[in-house]
Amino acid sequence: MMWPLAPMLVPLATALLCVLTQSTPRRQQMISVVGATVLLITSTLLFLEVQQVGALRVVLGHWPLPFGIEFVADVLGTALALVAALMLNVTVLWQWSDADAAPSSPTLHPLLHGLVAGVCGAFMTADLFNLYVWFEVALMCALGLLAHGGGLHQLDAALKYFVLNVIGTMLFLVAVALIYAATGHLNFSALGDAMARLDAAVALPLYGLLLFALLAKAAAFPLYAWLPASYHTLPPPVLALFSALLAKVGIYAILRLFGNVFTPAPALLYDALGWIAVLSMIAGVLGAAYHWDMRRILAFHSISQIGYILLAIAMASRTGDTAAIFFTLHHSLVKASLILVAALVFRYTGHYDLRRCGGLYASRPWLGVAFLLLALSLVGIPPFSGFWGKYLIVREALSQGAYLWTACALLVSVVTLYSMMKIWLEAFWKPHPDPAWRAPEHVRLAPAWVGVSGLALVVLSIGVAPEALIGFADAAAGALRGDVP
Amino acid sequence: MIWVVAIAFGTVIAAGTYLALSRDALRCVIGVAMLGSGVNLLVFASGRLQSHIPAIVPATQTQLTLAANPLPQALVLTAIVISFALLCFSLVLAARIVLERGDADLEELRFAEPHAPEGYKPSVEESQ
Numbered sequence: 001m002m003w004p005l006a007p008m009l010v011p012l013a014t015a016l017l018c019v020l021t022q023s024t025p026r027r028q029q030m031i032s033v034v035g036a037t038v039l040l041i042t043s044t045l046l047f048l049e050v051q052q053v054g055a056l057r058v059v060l061g062h063w064p065l066p067f068g069i070e071f072v073a074d075v076l077g078t079a080l081a082l083v084a085a086l087m088l089n090v091t092v093l094w095q096w097s098d099a100d101a102a103p104s105s106p107t108l109h110p111l112l113h114g115l116v117a118g119v120c121g122a123f124m125t126a127d128l129f130n131l132y133v134w135f136e137v138a139l140m141c142a143l144g145l146l147a148h149g150g151g152l153h154q155l156d157a158a159l160k161y162f163v164l165n166v167i168g169t170m171l172f173l174v175a176v177a178l179i180y181a182a183t184g185h186l187n188f189s190a191l192g193d194a195m196a197r198l199d200a201a202v203a204l205p206l207y208g209l210l211l212f213a214l215l216a217k218a219a220a221f222p223l224y225a226w227l228p229a230s231y232h233t234l235p236p237p238v239l240a241l242f243s244a245l246l247a248k249v250g251i252y253a254i255l256r257l258f259g260n261v262f263t264p265a266p267a268l269l270y271d272a273l274g275w276i277a278v279l280s281m282i283a284g285v286l287g288a289a290y291h292w293d294m295r296r297i298l299a300f301h302s303i304s305q306i307g308y309i310l311l312a313i314a315m316a317s318r319t320g321d322t323a324a325i326f327f328t329l330h331h332s333l334v335k336a337s338l339i340l341v342a343a344l345v346f347r348y349t350g351h352y353d354l355r356r357c358g359g360l361y362a363s364r365p366w367l368g369v370a371f372l373l374l375a376l377s378l379v380g381i382p383p384f385s386g387f388w389g390k391y392l393i394v395r396e397a398l399s400q401g402a403y404l405w406t407a408c409a410l411l412v413s414v415v416t417l418y419s420m421m422k423i424w425l426e427a428f429w430k431p432h433p434d435p436a437w438r439a440p441e442h443v444r445l446a447p448a449w450v451g452v453s454g455l456a457l458v459v460l461s462i463g464v465a466p467e468a469l470i471g472f473a474d475a476a477a478g479a480l481r482g483d484v485p
Numbered sequence: 486m487i488w489v490v491a492i493a494f495g496t497v498i499a500a501g502t503y504l505a506l507s508r509d510a511l512r513c514v515i516g517v518a519m520l521g522s523g524v525n526l527l528v529f530a531s532g533r534l535q536s537h538i539p540a541i542v543p544a545t546q547t548q549l550t551l552a553a554n555p556l557p558q559a560l561v562l563t564a565i566v567i568s569f570a571l572l573c574f575s576l577v578l579a580a581r582i583v584l585e586r587g588d589a590d591l592e593e594l595r596f597a598e599p600h601a602p603e604g605y606k607p608s609v610e611e612s613q
Contacts (some may be wrong), residue, residue: 130559136567140574147578155582156596159510162575166517167505170524173564177524181531181556233597292607353609 004056004073006042007081007120010035015113022106029095036085036092039116043085047078055479057126066190070126075476076325077123080252084334087244087456090336090451094237097448105356107148112241115141119245123252125233126188127216128176131253135217137167142246144240146230157230164226168216174212182206188261195262195429207265210257211273220310221280227466228287231302232295232352236343243302244336251309251328252327259313259321260480268317273438274314278405281307281349281412288419292354294342294427297419298335301378304412305331311409315400321477323392330385330462334377337455339373339448345427348439354423359432363439368428370456373403375420377459380413384463388470497523508583510589514575519593525561532557586593 002009014035021028050056050105054075091112118138127130142165146158180186181201183194195203205218216223227247231239258265258273284304288297309331312324342352344367349357361368373384380386390413462469497519504516532554583589599608 064526109540129563133563133567134570143574152582152585152596154597155585156594159514159575159578159591160596160597161511162578163505163517165519166571166575170520173524174527176556177528177531180560200590229598289531292609296607335588355609375505 001038001465002058004058004124005044005071006046006302006372007073007078007085008117009040009125009179010039010042011089011113011117011120012206014039015110015117018110020111022110025106028437029108032092032095035113036089040082040085040089041119043078045075046080050075050078051339066187068186068187070128070187070189071124072188073124073127075472075479076252076255079325079329079472080123080235080248081120082436084116084119084245086455087241087332087336088112090340090455091237091241093447093451094340096239096444097446098444099444105148107144108238110258111141111144111148112238112274113176115245116243119249122249122280128179128186128191130186132169132173132176132195135172135249138246138249139165139283142242145242146234149233149235151233153233157233159229159386160211161226164216164223164229166212167221171209171213171216173177175206175213178209181204186258192263200266204266204268204459207262208267208272209260209481211254211269212253214257215276216250217247218254218310219247219280219303219306220276221283221303221307224280224284224306228296230301232293236295236339236346237359240339240343243299243339244332247302247306248328248332251306251313251324254310255313255321255324255328255480259316259477261325263481264316269316270316273310277307277310278408279307280304281408285412285415285419289415291421292426294345294354294423295339297423298339298342301416301419302335304416305335305378307380307407308390308393308414311397311405315393315402317396317400318477318481319392319396320398320473320474321480322470323389323396325473325476326392327389327468329469330377330389330459333462334374334386335460336372337452338371340455341367341374341451342423344452345371346443347443347445349427349437350481353355354426354434356433357427358430359437360439361428362431364390368424370452371428372424373460374456375424377463379420381417381419385459386463388463388466392470420479487530489599490526490534494523494526494530499525505557508591510579510591510594511576512610513591514572514579515535517575518568518572521564521571525564529561530557 014031017031018028021031025370050073055072058071059068061068115138118141119132121134121137122131126132129278143158143162146161147154182198183191185194190429215383219227231242245268260271280303284300284307287300288304291297309324309327312320312327345357346352348364351357377384377386380390394406394409501516501519501523504530505520507513507516582594602608
């Protein structure tokens, strides 16, 4: 009966074992790899089982619903947990290569597993206060990972991340407390009915506060300042994990609460969400166009891509939710693999700043090919995966008559293409600014390459055969909206 | 009674916001912690403040009269533990920053995002 809790319990147990073996780094690394593999296997099995038999429910402490704390492993939650497990494996695998120049620290592995436990918990819980607790678990591990480099860059980033994110979670807690005071419920299925019975004048500010707090967690305009202030100070594999998972937890919570629990929420909220989405797209892509540091370009791109997902959620329809789920899964994988490619560029040239890199297409053509495929997937050139995500969003926006939003989404794609071309031209195409530069030989990068090419293959196969994932996203959206497919 | 809690909540949130907006790193962190305490007060009050009767129902009764709801008290305990852990972490973080720089001014804390030297182009970032 505890089986649906495996995606939380496995990383928690692994984190604990990693703490206990801090004094022997080799053993700790072995435990970490085994824990990550077990997590991948269990979340795959859970994912397949949920596909077959439908959502699995666990209520802890023998309290009857709606008072017990309920966990629900449904199609969307298990799919996101599977992505989290996959990314954790890539990150842990990356530690075996010497692509990451920073010395390994005994606190790295426990924090990585703790972060994934928090994220998976948020994907599974069906209780509003419990969601807050999992947010905090993920936040604390993220803070540890940010600060654990110990340089002034990292401490600066950690402080900004701390202040802005903690204020975001506090607003979320305020919203939880007020919703509880107004309805007397925290369980998702009880909340939906209780909120629908509330007076609109009471309910609208509560919805608004909740959405505002979640937008701060999801790094949407104008609450995204914590993301570009901190992400680029992380070591690359951890950065890939962060950008694949952290803002997605906020997105998932918005999708779960405003696509499932509180449907139908007032239309005003979805209108506001649409404008916020468009402004996030524009602000993010302009930041990316301005910067020259690859990590900062990619961090700003995340904000712009989060705008696309929010736009899909703002459509407030089953097709919109399908697009949002497809885009979330696609973006997690593409963004993480682009960051890993950037880390390999750094390993070969010694710089993240594009003005100091170059000549990589001549010396490492396969890295260039990998980057080009992933960048075109991110921009959305057919037949790559980003195209299908954007196609679903644009088609739904047009069918609902949101022409201005559609025009903005398409325009932002052009600027995205520009900033990806900037990386291509500067890092790969132009000769290296220092003529004496040679790509370093004799570096153990095989595990890093396995991670990157594995993710790139997944992304490519989504692009070539999108029907499977679109069908899956449609089924997940149908389960969210309570339609029988 | 609820007015006392409401006024205390407002005061703590106002003081916390004022401190959190400060340029001094330690004040900012303590302000955030005060905001957290204010929010905890709100969670506590969300179950109504009515009585001092313990939350145990005698065998003859099915419902306690004039009793406070025990659930928010459990919730607030969780929230207090979390905010205490965050306070400890953030104090160490702020202290490390102040010690390493010898200066607590947050306006000058631009290591992760340096100013553009020419005014418009981003600075060439040193590889770390």
